[in-house]
Amino acid sequence: MSTMTADQRRAVAKQEFDAFMAACPSRALLDVIANKWVCLVLGALADGPRRHGELRRQIAGISQKMLTQTLRELERDGLVTREVTASVPVRVDYEMTELGNDLQRVVHGLKVWAEDNMAKVLEHRALAESG
Amino acid sequence: MSTMTADQRRAVAKQEFDAFMAACPSRALLDVIANKWVCLVLGALADGPRRHGELRRQIAGISQKMLTQTLRELERDGLVTREVTASVPVRVDYEMTELGNDLQRVVHGLKVWAEDNMAKVLEHRALAESG
DNA sequence: CTGTATCCCCAGAGATACTG
DNA sequence: CAGTATCTCTGGGGATACAG
Numbered sequence: 001m002s003t004m005t006a007d008q009r010r011a012v013a014k015q016e017f018d019a020f021m022a023a024c025p026s027r028a029l030l031d032v033i034a035n036k037w038v039c040l041v042l043g044a045l046a047d048g049p050r051r052h053g054e055l056r057r058q059i060a061g062i063s064q065k066m067l068t069q070t071l072r073e074l075e076r077d078g079l080v081t082r083e084v085t086a087s088v089p090v091r092v093d094y095e096m097t098e099l100g101n102d103l104q105r106v107v108h109g110l111k112v113w114a115e116d117n118m119a120k121v122l123e124h125r126a127l128a129e130s131g
Numbered sequence: 132m133s134t135m136t137a138d139q140r141r142a143v144a145k146q147e148f149d150a151f152m153a154a155c156p157s158r159a160l161l162d163v164i165a166n167k168w169v170c171l172v173l174g175a176l177a178d179g180p181r182r183h184g185e186l187r188r189q190i191a192g193i194s195q196k197m198l199t200q201t202l203r204e205l206e207r208d209g210l211v212t213r214e215v216t217a218s219v220p221v222r223v224d225y226e227m228t229e230l231g232n233d234l235q236r237v238v239h240g241l242k243v244w245a246e247d248n249m250a251k252v253l254e255h256r257a258l259a260e261s262g
Numbered sequence: 263c264t265g266t267a268t269c270c271c272c273a274g275a276g277a278t279a280c281t282g
Numbered sequence: 283c284a285g286t287a288t289c290t291c292t293g294g295g296g297a298t299a300c301a302g
Contacts, residue, residue, distance in 0.1 A: 017246040020171065022192025029252060030245040031167045034238075036158070039165050040151065052284055061153025063276055068285065078255030089283040090282080099251060106240040107165075113237050114161040115148040120230060121160060124209030183264055194296055199265065220263040221302080 032077070033103060037062060037070045039111050042096065042104040045080065049095040079103055163208070164234060168193060168201045170242050173227065173235040176211065180226040210234055 017026035032038070037059075044050060044058045056067055071094055074080040079100030085091040096104060148157035163169070168190075175181060175189045187198055202225055205211040210231030216222040227235060 015250060017249045019242050019245055020175070020189060020191060025253065026242075026245045026249045027167070027192075029249055030170060030242060033245060034165050034167050034170050034241055036162045036165050039161060044151070058151060060151060061158075064285075065277090066275065069275090076256055076259050077252045078259075084284090087283095090285095092284060099248065099255075102248070103244055106237075106244050109237040109240060110165055111150050111157075111161060113234055114150055114157045114164060117230065117233070118148045118157045118160055119146060121208045122156065124230075125207055128207050128209075195265075196297090197295065200295090215264090218263095221265090223264060 029077075032073060033107065035070075037066055038074070039107040041067070041070050041074065042079070042100065042107055043111055045094060045096045045100070046104050046108065049083075049093045052092050052094070055094065074100065160208075163204060164238065166201075168197055169205070170238040172198070172201050172205065173210070173231065173238055174242055176225060176227045176231070177235050177239065180214075180224045183223050183225070186225065205231065 018024050019026045019030045021027065040059045040062070041055060044055050050058070052067070052071075055071075056062060056064065059067070071080060071082070075082050079097055081095050081097055083093045083095070085093070149155050150157045150161045152158065171190045171193070172186065175186050181189070183198070183202075186202075187193060187195065190198070202211060202213070206213050209228055212226050212228055214224045214226070216224070
């Protein structure tokens with residue numbers, strides 16, 4: 001039987017990261033994923049692969065720059081794959097990886113929360129400024 | 132019996148908000164809550180009320196300006212309450228509301244995800260730049 | 263201790279134009 | 283269609299000083 005505590009096993013399985021610490025890499029990662037555009041791009045990819053233009057249309061108001069930039073980050077971090085089909089014109093499809101899908105489940109909660117609780121928040125804001 | 136579909140009932144219970152739409156208020160709310168400091172502040176308040184200074188110590192690297200600013204936002208939106216005790220020196224406690232606790236459960240997932248998957252992400256980044 | 267008020271700077275983000 | 287390259291500019295956010 002193991003002589004390790006649960007915490008010790010946890011620390012071995014993965015180094016211990018703590019986003020409360022300023023210098024911890026997970027703080028920076030949290031900054032990357034706790035982001036409006038990341039939520040929306042992953043949300044749009046939840047139902048399957050999407051082309052650049054499709055994403056742009058679905059995520060109203062996102063600039064091409066921010067879309068490309070967000071996709072590049074997600075690709076770099078292994079959350080999304082990019083597949084180029086050499087046709088004329090060229091076709092590019094983005095698809096979530098397993099890791100990306102894992103994160104999607106979490107950030108989807110954020111989007112849903114915002115939509116579901118918008119009314120309550122607006123109500124409270126109205127009270128706050130009148131009061 | 133009701134003649135409404137599930138979707139219709141849902142639409143009545145709350146107005147329909149959709150963060151994919153640029154002008155929808157929920158898009159702005161998503162921008163507020165999908166935020167590093169919000170995650171960390173709510174995370175620090177998860178175990179009970181905390182004083183200003185306690186929060187500042189627990190969330191390493193947050194400036195006083197960002198802490199106060201974040202707390203004001205959370206207070207305005209009804210996620211956190213602020214209680215002042217008129218002593219010398221003054222004492223201020225922050226505590227999550229029910230709504231805040233509801234959001235905390237969601238954003239906590241973000242923090243945990245970042246910590247749990249940091250290793251995988253770092254691995255992939257290393258591959259990405261070498262490749 | 264808690265918080266407001268300034269100053270300042272640079273990175274984030276939009277707009278535009280151009281390329282394969 | 284997909285993407286890069288610039289330019290610009292706002293505002294996010296740190297540092298500092300002061301106040302109740």
